[in-house]
Amino acid sequence: MGHDLDGRLAARLAELRQARDWSLDELSRRSGVSRSTLSRLERAELSPTTAVLSQLCAAYGRTASQLLAEVEEESPQLVPAGRQPVWRDDDAGFVRRSVSPPQPGLRGELVECTLRPGADISYAGASVPGLEQHIWVFDGTLEITVDGRVHVVDAGDCLRFRLWGASRFRCAGADPVRYALVVVLP
The missing domain is CATH 2.60.120.10 (Jelly Rolls)
Known part of the structure; x- marks a missing residue:
């Protein structure tokens, strides 16, 4: 992922967790992703692997594409x-x-x-x-x-x-x- 997209994804992951009022420990329990990895993801120090992205999407009840679309700048009808x-x-x-x-x-x-x-x-x-x-x-x-x-x-x-x-x-x-x-x- 590009640097800007990584940053927006990190911010969105933090927003999703905070909107549910989950601690990093709670998200770790629900997703199976370590607390330290979650912290690094939310600070954009680490880009998620396919497996980690899947685990987080399952915890949040959305597809990877939905999550990635939420951090895109716009959703035009024509996608060059x-x-x-x-x-x-x-x-x-x-x-x-x-x-x-x-x-x-x-x-x-x-x-x-x-x-x-x-x-x-x-x-x-x-x-x-x-x-x-x-x-x-x-x-x-x-x-x-x-x-x-x-x-x-x-x-x-x-x-x-x-x-x-x-x-x-x-x-x-x-x-x-x-x-x-x-x-x-x-």
């Missing part, structure tokens, strides 16, 4: 390619481009994702229970585990489901996997 926010977790091998970010009054969003070979990302639960997802693979092979069931999704294939629990995304091939993720709020 150069203005589509890109978020990277280099340690996890994950790049996320918000092609059509969330906008007030709209329930869907479109995200382009890329996982490098060997990337394996697990989410403990749905940030928003019943979240509808459609995953269309452009290049490579994506292994997705939803509710304990493993799906192998190859280029051109589309997997669609409602997410209620844990999920896992793994690049199953020797090449990166690039896919579109359509998210529809319940």
